[in-house]
Structures are given as C-alpha cells and as structure tokens.
Amino acid sequence: MSSGNEMEIQVENRDDAVLVTPIGEVDLARSPVLRSRLKEILSASPARLVVDLSQVPYMDSSGVATLVEALQQSRARDCSLFLVGLQDRVRSVFEIARLDTVFTITSDTTSALDT
DSSP states (O other): OOGGGGOOOEEEETTTTEEEESSBBBTTTTTHHHHHHHHHTTTTTOSSEEETTTSSOOOOOOHHHHOOOHHHHHHHHHHHHEEEEEHHHHHHHHTTTGGGGTTTTEEEHHHHHHH
C-alpha cells in the first residue's frame, strides 16, 4: 500500500465509550482502513462509540457507507454511535443524503460522551 493510502486513526478508551478520531480524507482508498478499525472496535461491544470527524476535511460516498455500516453493527450490538465535529463539507454530504436524521450528530465530543 502506498503512503498516500495510509490513514491515521486515533483510538481512546473512556469508561464505557470508545472515541475514534480518523485524521485526513476518508475516500475510496482510505475507507477500508477505517471500516476494519471500526469493525474491530465494535466487536468488543462498547456501550458507546464516538467518531470524531473534526480532522476529516473530506469524505466521499465510500466513507459515508463505512459509517452507515458501523451504525448498523453498533445497533446490532446495542451500542450508541455518535458522530461529532463534522466540518462543513462533510456535514453537507450527510445532509444531502438525509443521513443527518439517521445518525446522532453532536457538535463536540464532550456532549457525546456525557449523554
């Protein structure tokens, strides 16, 4: 895999929650990395999964599909999934697809971790 496809994903465990922060664009080349990481985290059945997208300037449909898949997996495991810190370009993708009504989207990690 070329270095252009590498994706940094920070994972932090907080009590009953897992905070995941992908860094960089989530596109066709990088979304499989995020998908496998989220699947791995969800296999441990955390009570809450918080995906902080504040470091993601761009996301294409494959990235959105990855998050939809994570949402389905989290529901099957009775895990609450939150998206936080969406930048304008990423938020508009969710709004156009009307996924802003499907996902629980909050403005910051604190509110997602405390609800």
